[in-house]
Amino acid sequence: MTSDSQLLIAGWKAVSLVDVHGYSSFTLWTCGCNLKCPFCHNWKIANIDSSICKYISVETILEEILASSSLVTYLHVTGGEPLIQWRGLVELFKKTRGIVLNSLNSNLTLYVPLKRLLELNLVHHVAVDLKVPPVKLYGLPPSSVERLWAMFLKSLALLRQHHVLVELRIPVHRGLTRGVLERYLDQVRGLLDPEKTVVIFNQLLGEPIVNPRNREWCRENCFPEEALLVELAEVAKSYGFSSVHIKSIPGFPQ
Template sequence: MRLIQGWTKVSLLDYPGYLCSVVFTAGCNLRCPYCHNKNLINKNGSHYQIVWEEVVNWLSKNHQMIDGVCFTGGEPTLCSDLESMIYDVKRLNMMVKLDTNGTNPLVLKKLLDLHLIDFVAMDIKAPLDKYTQICRSNVDIFSIQKSVELIRIYAPNYEFRTTFHPSLLSIEDFHRICEWLKGIDIYVIQNCRVGNNLDPSFNELPQVDYKYIQDIANLCKSYFSKFILRGFTIPLQKTADSLQRV
């Protein structure tokens, strides 16, 4: 029996430009302190389980309304049923978006080779030399680099995105991320969600001068053809005309 750990039937936020369902899988190999899906980190987390066929039945009845399905987690590439679930979605002629931390390039490559993924969103946690510190886990940096290249070359659509927490990443760190990712099309900085984080000390965001956020944004805009700030509330009088926000 194929089981998932959570399901949002309709979302306007998780697949840029499209209406989607969001499927949550359990299990993650990282321990980022700001994680807001902490119940999905362990495969035996406290989230209730849903039989996958229930999702498929609902999608079958609503596929004319829903454009696609976003698989997220946890880390979906650790789910042994991921490929078969994606096939179920593609049989309904629906698009598939994958959210990933990039630690499993072999699974990622297979899904891309089979043309099962329409959009990949990969989290860039930090400059490469700070990955272990930020993720609080041993990270194979080669796998991260390999996933970036696979997505850049083979993904039909993609975005790379970094969660911003002012106590973890500096403008110098973003400069090194920009140098590393130079040449990709889309980069996103998303604000850290707080309130129920893995590390309780991250449940509140320290005050940040909006000028500092603008400086980071202006740096990124100089590297990428499309740069987006996501989830930041910036007063209009403090927002530079050149700053793109969604």
């Protein structure tokens, strides 16, 4: 039996230094996702694999957060797509008020749940991928991608309206040219406050470093040249973003 006081999760890390840029976090992985990104390396969590996903009470999670609270700035909820379980998140985030700040890692395609959380002032930081082109990265039929992309744009606008800090992560694959990135930055630039946005270019990784959902897709598209990330970072700066960072593994591709 499930209730709003439970969350379906895959686990947590009591103190993480890598999940929120520049800050420490208690990181919680929730199960289930509405997208099927081919590069996803948390696809077992996204698919609600019964060997790793378990229901746990919000109270139990809160006890664990309290134990780490002196060491972390944020509770960072990732997944999967946490907004699928937005009612449980409301319960959790209400209880962490005054203890830690709340950070959400979301694909931002579930607009209404996001709106509920923001209206309650429960979210301080959002990490989100700019998955472009979405028809290639969402892993869903083109007929659904258009609607989801529209929800993504609407959600970005909502974050700006609520003055939420945004960590815009850009997964870089071999097909992400300067022209493609510019086409999508044109759409999102006005929806982001450059003062409240950190842009991070992430080199998409495949085997043997991670276990992606679609290995064949990753063999073709993952491990872009580092030079491409450097070029794209310059593009982002030219759009007025001053906090731009690159995450790549030196030496790849081989």
